[in-house]
Amino acid sequence: MSAPEEELREVVALAGQVLTALGLVDYLGHASARIPGTDRVVVKPKHSPAVRSMAALGAADMVVVDLDGSLVDGTARPPAEVFIHTEIYRARPDVSAVVHTHQRSATLAGVLGLPIQPVLHVPATFVPADPPTWPHPVLVDTAELGRDLAATLGGERYCHLQGHGIVSVAADVREATVGAAMLEQLAEAALAGARTGAKPRVITPAEIETLRGQVAGVEGRWAYFCDLARAGGAV
Template sequence: MNIEEMKELLVNACKVLAFAGQKDGIWGHVSLRLPQKDLFLMKPWGFGLEEVTAEDVITVNLDGQKVEGTRKIHTEVPLHSEILRARPEVNCVIHTHPLAPIAFSALDVPLLPLSNECCVFYEELPVYSACTDLIREKSRGEEVAQCLGGSRAVILRNHGIVTAGTTVGEAVMWALFLDRACQTQLLAMQSGGPKCWSTREDALGRKAKQGGVPGDGRMDAAFAYYVRQMKLGGCCQ
């Protein structure tokens, strides 16, 4: 894949996230590692996820400095640079502010295996609580990367979510799944509270089936569906 195709891929990720309900004004961002392992593409500041184009995409190094592109860089770049530095197998990092995970994180309860999407994060959903401010400093980015560990996603309490995939499809789909998982548990809690959920054995089995195994291509196929839906103007939810 050449750099122009990678920029288009990043733009499609941004647009699918927006289309699936994760847009938040000009905030939220996606990064994609370049073959030169210490460089990555990133959505610029000042544009919504839904309106960014390939020409707007900037190139950034692992020190969080823009090295190419005319648009401005997001101040929360350490989220991306420090996760990409800490996780060599990760190629795509996403940070968005979906309402359900933010509200869910304020309740300080574990995510129960109530649905397929909930099971994807079963026993694998760290919550970063050291601060609730924007992640603008390298040290904060390092803390988030450490909290994320080897997981697919981390919730930034009272702030948003971060997902990390070996592919763009994984990072996007896990962002969509995490939003839907939190929506499901909030709905159950609003309806009198969950009374039953999957056993640990079932939850672990469903986790791999629904969420795929990093690098197996299943999330890329799911992402391709959402790209088609987005281009058709259909409904992503």
């Protein structure tokens, strides 16, 4: 096993533990990473009676697939929706990490067509505009559906899967995972705001630009989220 693969197995497993600690996934959902310089992807395996909470999965439990979604390393099966990952990697050379969750608030906002707006300062630097919506609740269990989803995602970092969940993509697993958490914070704000009927004060693009110069990168947030996962007994 190459060193990058081993490291990616660790960080993909850790992403699952963080997503669990944050309540963004249950036994469903998955994170993945492209192995640099290859057409191979490290991904969390399909849930089963043996593969349950991501809190209990470590590096050795991860599996490796090719861009056709076929298993090339590991004993467990890849997720049924592996094509979310493989087709986004095919379409987006800039993307090396994909996180798919059924996180509640962002999913509900997508169902309601409620815009997720940049109203909170740190999350606004991750999600400056409402993500596009892929208007299908079905499982993304074919390459064709994966291609269609990737086309809706386009060059963005997030996409609603309406009535289903979200994807968060980035060049790095930590960024994609923290990004999913930031999206959820803004979705919670959108839902809470909608209940009041008041019009939110949206952070402007110029303010977001300033914030990007002020706010630290994901490392600190990632470390904090890892602490939460550890405190919950996940790590």
